[in-house]
Structure formats: C-alpha cells, structure tokens
C-alpha cells in the first residue's frame with residue numbers, strides 16, 4: 001500500500017501565537033478528510049526572504065502571511081495577483097511552476113462577506129465611507145472600485161495617508177479629514193471601519209449613526225470583540241451590520257483551495273468555532 005504524502009501549508013508572522021488561521025484551516029482539513037497539515041511558524045523579519053525562497057524545500061506548498069510581513073512577502077514574490085499589486089502587500093503565497101506567487105485575499109474576503117451578510121448593500125447608490133487608510137483600507141477600496149462604486153471617500157487621522165491612497169487609485173476615490181466623517185455620514189450607503197479603533201474594546205470611530213439613512217450598512221474589519229462599539233451603535237440605530245469575523249473566514253478560502261484542492265465552505269459551524277475561541281480568549 002502506498003502512503004500519500006501529507007500536503008503542508010502554514011502561516012508565518014512575528015509573533016504568531018495569536019493567529020487563528022490554524023483553527024480555520026484545521027477545521028476544513030478535518031471536514032473534507034484531507035491528508036494535510038497547517039501550522040504556525042514564528043519567522044522574524046530578517047528570516048522572511050530566506051523562509052519564502054525555501055518554501056518548497058521546507059515541505060510547504062504555500063503559506064499565509066500575517067503582520068508584520070505582508071509587505072515583505074509581496075516584495076519577495078515573483079508573480080503577484082491584481083489585489084496584491086493594488087494593496088502592495090500579500091497574505092497568501094503558493095508556488096506556480098516553481099515560482100513564488102502571491103495574492104492579497106482581504107479584498108475577496110471583505111467583498112464576499114459583505115455580499116453574504118448584507119446582499120442589498122449594492123442596490124443603493126450613494127457615497128461609500130472608508131474609515132482608515134492602512135493596508136486593509138487599500139484592500140477594501142480596491143474591492144469597492146471593482147464592484148463599480150465611483151464615490152469612495154477615505155477618512156483618516158493622518159490626512160496625507162488618505163491622500164496618498166486616493167492618488168494611487170485615482171478617479172472614484174477622494175481623501176477627507178478625519179474630522180469630516182460625521183458631516184458626511186448622512187449620505188453614505190456603506191460605512192466601513194478599517195482602522196484599529198475598537199480592537200480589544202479600545203477606541204471607537206465615533207460615527208453619529210443617528211443621521212445615517214435607514215438602508216446604510218455598517219461594516220467593521222475588527223473582529224475582537226465580535227461586536228464592536230461601532231457595530232453595536234449602528235445596530236441600535238436600526239442599521240444592518242457586517243462583522244469582521246466573516247471577512248477573516250472568507251479571506252482564508254482562496255489559499256485553502258490552492259494548497260489543498262478543495263474550495264471550502266464558510267459554514268455557521270466554522271463561524272461558531274472561531275467565535276467561541278475569540279470569546280474565550
């Protein structure tokens with residue numbers, strides 16, 4: 001009897017203990033009965049290039065990359081998908097004919113989760129507000145432009161960063177001062193928090209949802225806690241809300257499909273598993 005080799009993938013970061021990716025991929029490996037393993041690898045900044053260049057030799061078919069290595073991974077990769085190029089950072093890598101390829105699946109994760117949780121969001125015209133101008137804001141802005149939105153307004157504490165983002169994407173994206181966010185909230189069809197405000201219960205983008213239109217959707221990328229003050233406040237004002245955990249689960253799908261050959265489902269059961277882990281942390 002021949003033994004099939006184990007297919008191995010991993011997530012690299014520094015530190016890496018906090019990553020929930022092994023729980024997500026481990027759940028899918030078990031659900032689909034795949035002979036695979038997904039591990040956490042603590043890789044320091046000065047080891048990233050060497051590690052990625054030797055992925056194959058180390059027995060990995062690919063990996064996820066988390067903070068603080070997403071930009072380094074993008075730079076090391078030879079082939080880069082459109083989202084990785086738009087964001088300038090990568091979170092998913094694999095080998096294509098022996099060459100290191102990368103993608104940024106945050107765009108896919110955000111847009112897929114948005115469509116699954118608030119399918120009516122796209123039916124309404126009106127500006128989309130993106131709070132924050134970091135790496136995840138780029139992934140979100142790129143997805144919104146791909147979805148055909150032509151009035152994406154980026155609000156950031158450091159205005160120059162919002163201006164840089166708007167310049168990069170060009171027509172359809174504008175930069176605004178952080179202080180202007182509440183003056184514009186009344187027109188918005190969608191308000192997305194991509195800042196770190198609300199993470200671990202610290203801070204809040206402080207949006208005045210009382211002025212928002214009834215069909216406005218509020219989406220948060222923060223998923224610890226599962227319900228941030230931003231989401232709770234939007235919900236209290238009768239708005240539809242989209243949490244960050246769904247995005248985390250959906251962004252994992254393309255990597256799993258590439259490495260293990262099965263496109264996995266984001267099920268309620270998986271959501272509950274990771275939600276329990278977050279709540280118990």
Ligand SMILES: NC(=O)c1ccc[n+]([C@@H]2O[C@H](COP(=O)([O-])OP(=O)(O)OC[C@H]3O[C@@H](n4cnc5c(N)ncnc54)[C@H](OP(=O)(O)O)[C@@H]3O)[C@@H](O)[C@H]2O)c1
Nearest residue numbers: 132133134135136137157158161194195196221244247248
């Ligand atoms: N759900 C998911 O799958 C998913 C995926 C990716 C990221 N995320 C989450 O998204 C968040 C942002 O990630 P990122 O990679 O984009 O981070 P980042 O590149 O470090 O950007 C952080 C952003 O937060 C803003 N910010 C920080 N403190 C602030 C404050 N006190 N007041 C106003 N703005 C503040 C920063 O503004 P300045 O430019 O002025 O500093 C910047 O725009 C994190 O919480 C991350 O966990 C979730």
